[in-house]
Amino acid sequence: MKAGVPRHWRRGVAVLALLAVTALGGWVAWLDQQVQSAFEGRRWALPAQVYARPLTLYPGAPISRKDLETHLEAVGYRRAAGIPRPGTFERLGSGLRLHTRAFAFWDGVDAPRRVVLAWSGGRLERVSVQGEPEAPGVRIEPRHIGGIFPAAREDRLLVRLQDVPPELVGALVAVEDREFFRHHGVRPLAIVRAAWANLRAGRVVQGGSTLTQQLVKNFYLDRRRTLGRKLKEAVMALLLEAHYDKPAILEAYLNEIYLGQDGARAIHGFGLAARFYFGRDLADLDTARLALLVALVKGPSYYDPRRHPERARARRDWVIERMRADGLIDDHQALVARNAPLGVVARPRRGLTPYPAFVDLVRRQLRRDYRESDLTGEGLRIFTTLDPTVQAAAEVGVREGLAAVDPQGHLQAALLVSDRATGEVLAVVGGRDPRYPGFNRALDARRPVGSLIKPALYLAALEAGYTLATPLRDAPLPPAEARAVGWSPRNYDGRAHGDVPLYRALAHSYNLATVRLGMELGVDRLVETLRRLGVHRELPAYPALFLGAANLSPLEILQMYQTLAAEGFPTPPKAVLGVTDRAGRPLARYPLAVGDPLEAKAVFLVTHALQAVVREGTGRALARWLDPSLAVAGKTGTSNDGRDAWFAGFTGDKVAVAWVGGDDNQATGLTGARHALPLWGRTLAALHPQPLEPVPPPGVEWVWVDPAGGLRADRRCPERVRLPFAQGTVPSDYAPCAGGARPALWRRGWNWLRERLP
Amino acid sequence: MIVVLALWLAACAGGPTPRTTVPAEGAGRWIEAGRSALERGEMVRAERWLEQAVRVAPRDPRAWRALADLRQAQGRWEEARRLRLRACRLVGDCP
Numbered sequence: 001m002k003a004g005v006p007r008h009w010r011r012g013v014a015v016l017a018l019l020a021v022t023a024l025g026g027w028v029a030w031l032d033q034q035v036q037s038a039f040e041g042r043r044w045a046l047p048a049q050v051y052a053r054p055l056t057l058y059p060g061a062p063i064s065r066k067d068l069e070t071h072l073e074a075v076g077y078r079r080a081a082g083i084p085r086p087g088t089f090e091r092l093g094s095g096l097r098l099h100t101r102a103f104a105f106w107d108g109v110d111a112p113r114r115v116v117l118a119w120s121g122g123r124l125e126r127v128s129v130q131g132e133p134e135a136p137g138v139r140i141e142p143r144h145i146g147g148i149f150p151a152a153r154e155d156r157l158l159v160r161l162q163d164v165p166p167e168l169v170g171a172l173v174a175v176e177d178r179e180f181f182r183h184h185g186v187r188p189l190a191i192v193r194a195a196w197a198n199l200r201a202g203r204v205v206q207g208g209s210t211l212t213q214q215l216v217k218n219f220y221l222d223r224r225r226t227l228g229r230k231l232k233e234a235v236m237a238l239l240l241e242a243h244y245d246k247p248a249i250l251e252a253y254l255n256e257i258y259l260g261q262d263g264a265r266a267i268h269g270f271g272l273a274a275r276f277y278f279g280r281d282l283a284d285l286d287t288a289r290l291a292l293l294v295a296l297v298k299g300p301s302y303y304d305p306r307r308h309p310e311r312a313r314a315r316r317d318w319v320i321e322r323m324r325a326d327g328l329i330d331d332h333q334a335l336v337a338r339n340a341p342l343g344v345v346a347r348p349r350r351g352l353t354p355y356p357a358f359v360d361l362v363r364r365q366l367r368r369d370y371r372e373s374d375l376t377g378e379g380l381r382i383f384t385t386l387d388p389t390v391q392a393a394a395e396v397g398v399r400e401g402l403a404a405v406d407p408q409g410h411l412q413a414a415l416l417v418s419d420r421a422t423g424e425v426l427a428v429v430g431g432r433d434p435r436y437p438g439f440n441r442a443l444d445a446r447r448p449v450g451s452l453i454k455p456a457l458y459l460a461a462l463e464a465g466y467t468l469a470t471p472l473r474d475a476p477l478p479p480a481e482a483r484a485v486g487w488s489p490r491n492y493d494g495r496a497h498g499d500v501p502l503y504r505a506l507a508h509s510y511n512l513a514t515v516r517l518g519m520e521l522g523v524d525r526l527v528e529t530l531r532r533l534g535v536h537r538e539l540p541a542y543p544a545l546f547l548g549a550a551n552l553s554p555l556e557i558l559q560m561y562q563t564l565a566a567e568g569f570p571t572p573p574k575a576v577l578g579v580t581d582r583a584g585r586p587l588a589r590y591p592l593a594v595g596d597p598l599e600a601k602a603v604f605l606v607t608h609a610l611q612a613v614v615r616e617g618t619g620r621a622l623a624r625w626l627d628p629s630l631a632v633a634g635k636t637g638t639s640n641d642g643r644d645a646w647f648a649g650f651t652g653d654k655v656a657v658a659w660v661g662g663d664d665n666q667a668t669g670l671t672g673a674r675h676a677l678p679l680w681g682r683t684l685a686a687l688h689p690q691p692l693e694p695v696p697p698p699g700v701e702w703v704w705v706d707p708a709g710g711l712r713a714d715r716r717c718p719e720r721v722r723l724p725f726a727q728g729t730v731p732s733d734y735a736p737c738a739g740g741a742r743p744a745l746w747r748r749g750w751n752w753l754r755e756r757l758p
Numbered sequence: 759m760i761v762v763l764a765l766w767l768a769a770c771a772g773g774p775t776p777r778t779t780v781p782a783e784g785a786g787r788w789i790e791a792g793r794s795a796l797e798r799g800e801m802v803r804a805e806r807w808l809e810q811a812v813r814v815a816p817r818d819p820r821a822w823r824a825l826a827d828l829r830q831a832q833g834r835w836e837e838a839r840r841l842r843l844r845a846c847r848l849v850g851d852c853p
Contacts, residue, residue, distance in 0.1 A: 056810060058788070107802045134794075136787035136807060421816030422809070567847050569840065589802075592809050592825070594840050600847055653816070693817075695850045 028235060035239045038220060044255065044268075046379030046582060047147035047155055050359055052386040053424075053577065054105065057117065058137030061124045062688075065096055067389075068117070068140075072098070075141050076279060086112040094119055095126075103141040106383045106578020106586055110139055143388060146353020148363050150376035153264050153352070157271035158379075158582075159282055161251040167287060168270065169250065170328040171294045175319055177211040180250075185212045185241035186234045212237040215253045259293065260300045263351030264437075267300075277305065279345040287333060288340035291319040305344045313342060356437035357414075357430025358386050361555070361575045364443070369588065370579075379582030385424035385575055390417050390654075390687060394427040395434045397683030398658075402432060405660065405675045412663050414441035414554045415679055416573075417656045417687075422592050423562050423571035426654070439663070446551040447644045447661060450672070451509045451618075452637035453530070453548040455564060455606055458506050460521055460529040462602040468503035468609060468723045469710035469731065474513035481519070485543045489515050492638070492671075501707045503609040503723065507617030509636065511547055518546030532598055534559040534570045548637060557648050558657045563595075564610070565633075565650035567694075568603035570595030600697035601726040607633050607694050608724055610649065618673050619647070625681030626651075630691045634680070636672030643667055645675035652690030656680055699727040706735035714738040785815030789824050796828055804828050819845040 055071050057063070072089055080088035083099035090097050095118040102112050115138050118126040129135040147155055161169075173180045179187055187210055194208035209217070216236045240249060260267035260276055267276045270293055274282040278289055285293070295315040296303050305312035317338050324334040353359045362384050366375060374380065398413050405411075409432075417427040430440035439445075462468075474497040482488040489511045491497070496512055505513035518526060523541045530539065539550045555573065563570045571594050578589040597603075610633035613619040618636040626632055634649025644661040658680040661667055670676075704720045706713040710731060713720035717737035734740030792807035808828055811821035826841035846852040 058810075058814065060785075060814070107806050134791065136791040137810070419813065419816075421812055424813075567844070569844055589805070591805055592812065593837060594844060596840065597843060597847070600852070695848055697847060697850055698852065 028239070031232065031236050032239045034220060035216075035236050036243060039240065039244065039252070044156060044158070045150045045152070045154070045377035046158070047149040048375050048378070048380040048382050049144060050146050050148065050353065050362060050382045050384060051142040052145050052384060052388050054142040054383070055140040056137055057115070057124060057127050057140065059125060059127055061127075061137070063124055064122055065091075065094075065117075065119055068096065071140065071143070074143050077101075083114065092116070098140075100138065100140060103139075104381070104580060104584025105139065106381075106580050106589055108586065109584065113138060142383065145355055145384070145386060145388075146359050147265070148359065148375045148382075149265070149352055150373075152266070154266045154268050155262075155272055156255060156267075156269040157275060158255050159251075159269065159271035161247050161254070163283055164254060164270070165283060165285065165290060167323075167328060168254075168282070168285075168290045168294065170326070171291060171319055171323050172211070172297070174322045174326045174328065175294055176214070176297060177209075180211050181246055183210055183212075183241075185237035185239075186210060191234075209233075210237065211253050212240055212249055215249060215256060216240060218256050218258065219252070257297060258300060259296050260304070265352050277344050286337070286340070286343075287323070287329060288316065288320070288337040289343050291323065291337060292316045292342060292344075295319045305342050309342055309344075316342070351435075352437065354435055355386060355391060355428070357434065357440045357442050358384070358391070358425070358428040358575065360430070360440045361425065361428055361443060365575050366579070380587070381580045381582065381584065383577045383579070385419075385426060385577060387426040390426040391428075393417075393686040394429050394683050397679050397681075397686065398429045398432070398434065401658075401679030401682050402660070405678055410662060411660055411667060411670075411675070412441060412445075413661075413676075413679060414445060414659045415656065415683060416442050416554055416558045417654055417683065418558060418562060418573055420562075420565045420650055420653050420655050421571075423566070423574050424577075425558075425573050425575045441659065442554045444553060445659065445661075446553050447659065448548060448639035449550060449552050449557060449646060450548040450637035450639045450644065451511075451514075452557055452560075452635055452646050452648055452672075453526075453545070453550065454506055454509065454514055455610060455635055456529045456533055456535075456560065457514065457518055457521065457526050457546060458502065458609060459533075459564075459598070459602055459606045460525045461502065461517055462605045462726075463529075463599050464521065464525075465729060466502055466517075467710070467725050467729045467731070468501065468605055469705045469707070469725075470502045471499040471710045472502050472505045472510075472513040472517055474498060474500050474505060474510045475516075476512060477515065477519075485519075487544060489547060499709070501705075501710050503612050504617070504707065506606075506609045506635075507612040507615075509613075509618050515543065515546050518543060530560065532570070533563045534572065534595075548639070554657045554659045557646070557659075558655065561635075561648045561650060561657065562655050563598070564603060564607060565655045566594070568598035568600060570597075601700055604694055604697055604700060605724055605726065607692075610635060611692065614649070619649070619677065621673050621677055622681050625678075625685040626689070630689060631693070632684075632689075633692055634677075636677060638671045641668050642670040645670040645672045647672050647676040647680040649680065650692065651684060652692045654684060654687060654689050656684060658683075696724060700724045701727060701730060703730050705731065706737055709735055711735035711740060712738060785811050785818050785821060788814060789818075789820055792824055792828070796824075796831060801828070801832060817848060819848045822848065 077087050077089055079090055081090055083090055083097050086099050086101040088099045098115045100113045103110050114130040116128045117124060127137055129138055191208035213233050216233050220236060255269040258268055259273040267273055271282050273293055274280055274285055292305060303312045303315050320334050320337045323329050362382060394415050394417055398415050402411060402413055412432050415429040418425045428442045430442045476496060491511050497510055500510060500513055523543060523545055526545060527539050527541050535556055539545060558573050562573060574590060576590050579587045581587055611631050614622050614632045614634050619634045622632060630651055632649055632651050634647060637646030643665055646659050648657040658676040660675045702722055702724050704713045704722050706717045707719055707721055712731055712734045717735060788807050788811035792804045792811060795804035795807060805828060808825045812825060815821055822841050822845035826838045829838035829841060
């Protein structure tokens with residue numbers, strides 16, 4: 001028995017050893033699989049890069065030389081005498097010479113061109129493209145306005161090893177891992193040395209990590225510093241080196257390493273770091289700048305050259321010294337580099353994008369065609385319709401408008417601007433703070449639209465044969481009818497205005513006349529007209545809809561007014577022009593498209609009434625910002641209890657919608673004219689809009705009428721107005737003031753009575 | 759007397775003559791360039807230049823007509839028809 005024990009023991013130990021070796025082998029195999037699959041597959045989720053619209057230069061383009069120079073500098077062009085290479089420009093008399101960079105747009109690559117520009121009185125007058133006398137103009141690459149990020153919020157600009165300056169690689173190896181090209185992933189001696197140094201100091205003063213280990217740490221592991229993790233890191237580094245060669249590992253390192261933070265956006269890799277700190281491409285950096293990037297590897301936050309320039313400088317100079325000591329640069333080059341300033345550009349726009357509301361719209365429009373993972377992982381390049389000038393005007397309009405109408409700062413706002421002809425969205429402001437990437441009111445605040453809905457009802461009436469002069473009765477509903485609909489509407493001023501011509505009922509936004517008109521037409525007709533205007537949401541088909549008891553977003557209202565503005569052609573608001581893959585190969589274009597038009601005459605007539613809103617009705621206050629000769633068409637909207645204020649309308653070239661209200665739905669006493677219109681007016685005024693000059697379609701004639709009864713008038717009628725009519729609807733009778741028969745006495749008496757009865 | 763009256767009535771009925779829309783300077787060059795790209799069969803370039811023409815001079819019916827011709831060449835008949843309608847509504851001469 002006793003003799004058998006050791007044998008059992010031996011067998012047990014052998015089994016345990018076998019198990020341990022198997023487990024270890026399994027663990028290593030598992031790590032190996034992890035290392036390979038991550039390294040072989042696509043290594044990085046690349047956020048989509050979003051661009052504004054390209055700047056197009058042509059004779060007559062409304063851009064000053066100063067604005068062009070600002071744009072050029074924003075996209076990284078530099079001043080250089082003689083414009084020697086692409087991406088340079090210089091002043092020439094009162095004009096500008098420009099050498100454009102090659103750029104991959106969504107519809108093809110534009111080659112570099114030399115261009116001469118001349119201005120005359122603030123307008124670009126001449127654009128001559130060298131070698132292309134027939135060219136109608138030239139595009140300049142657009143501003144980069146942000147990204148569509150995966151959850152990790154990592155941003156990077158991939159570089160290939162052959163495009164990386166050898167000096168950078170040399171400096172990196174000299175400073176971080178001198179034995180890089182000789183070791184197999186770990187340096188046991190260095191680890192022991194570092195451990196000894198740390199032990200003596202009682203804290204971590206030295207790291208023994210190779211570049212490979214640093215890559216593994218960044219690539220596969222979390223940030224904890226435990227012994228187990230250290231062991232795992234070492235094994236993975238060995239495995240990585242066993243499978244891949246040094247250049248592949250180095251290239252991965254250059255693209256992976258964390259080098260800074262921009263708000264919520266993490267800056268990874270040297271390619272993006274070059275842009276982030278110096279506004280240049282990596283290949284364009286001098287020795288001093290390359291040394292600063294290498295200096296940052298040790299601690300991007302501690303050595304942040306913007307926040308801690310002295311620390312950054314000391315570390316940079318130390319890197320330069322190591323480069324000199326290793327013979328990468330000579331004494332003179334080292335001296336020049338040490339004397340160079342840090343060269344960091346002012347902090348670029350913060351965070352993921354300065355235009356979160358617009359990029360949100362872009363993302364949603366692209367979600368119809370792309371999976372979310374493609375948008376956040378494939379490095380797509382997205383070309384949008386954003387016009388930075390219009391966006392800036394909208395932001396100022398919202399800020400100053402809100403400051404004037406809401407000094408306490410309780411209210412929120414949203415504003416959208418689009419191009420009248422094409423439906424291209426030029427600007428989106430999603431709230432009081434346009435940089436805040438949270439709740440996007442322009443798209444997501446679905447609020448009661450109030451009188452903004454009325455043009456749809458009046459359009460339906462005009463299509464059905466009503467005229468702008470048709471008298472509508474602005475009086476309370478008969479009690480029986482009010483009981484039947486269970487609701488008794490009132491006018492904003494609390495009064496009834498008797499018989500009013502249709503266009504005035506809209507211009508002054510009379511509720512009683514509108515509800516009576518709605519009861520005559522039926523609510524289904526309103527819903528159907530709204531659908532043709534482009535409002536596709538399911539709406540409550542109750543009489544309260546006549547007065548806008550429907551919750552719609554500012555974007556949906558933009559669509560509705562866009563259709564009216566575009567002569568009745570539904571033109572969906574569009575935020576994306578095209579998409580390329582990350583190498584610049586075209587993937588998709590989103591060309592201009594228009595839908596089947598509404599009846600031309602009715603659209604023309606309702607536009608005339610919307611111009612009357614601004615000329616004489618509830619939108620009169622717009623004259624404070626926009627000259628009446630611009631003949632703007634617009635409509636105010638106010639929800640019940642004054643919780644939401646709206647203004648929507650269009651000029652000759654722009655459509656815009658403004659909303660003001662409280663997120664908590666508690667604000668009261670708001671009106672479209674007093675609270676939303678000022679934001680709209682300020683924004684459009686800054687954009688110097690074109691006058692609105694609707695072209696009358698065939699079959700429209702202009703006739704003088706007496707607004708009192710809607711009959712024809714002549715110069716004897718003091719109140720006469722001239723209105724457009726669809727052929728066949730012109731009143732044939734003359735008003736009493738124009739010699740027409742006066743109604744019989746009993747009829748006048750009955751009318752008088754009728755206007756005073758409920 | 760009748761002639762005077764007729765003239766006076768005509769003056770009244772005519773309505774405000776729409777201000778002639780002056781095509782923006784340069785729109786013509788975009789249209790020309792777009793049309794010659796179309797003739798060469800360079801559809802993408804033609805689209806780019808003709809859309810630019812519409813942006814530069816949205817009131818110029820020639821731009822919309824040229825874009826309609828492009829759509830027709832691409833075999834997109836329905837869109838061509840709507841764009842032609844867009845052009846004629848700007849002039850007020852739709853059939």
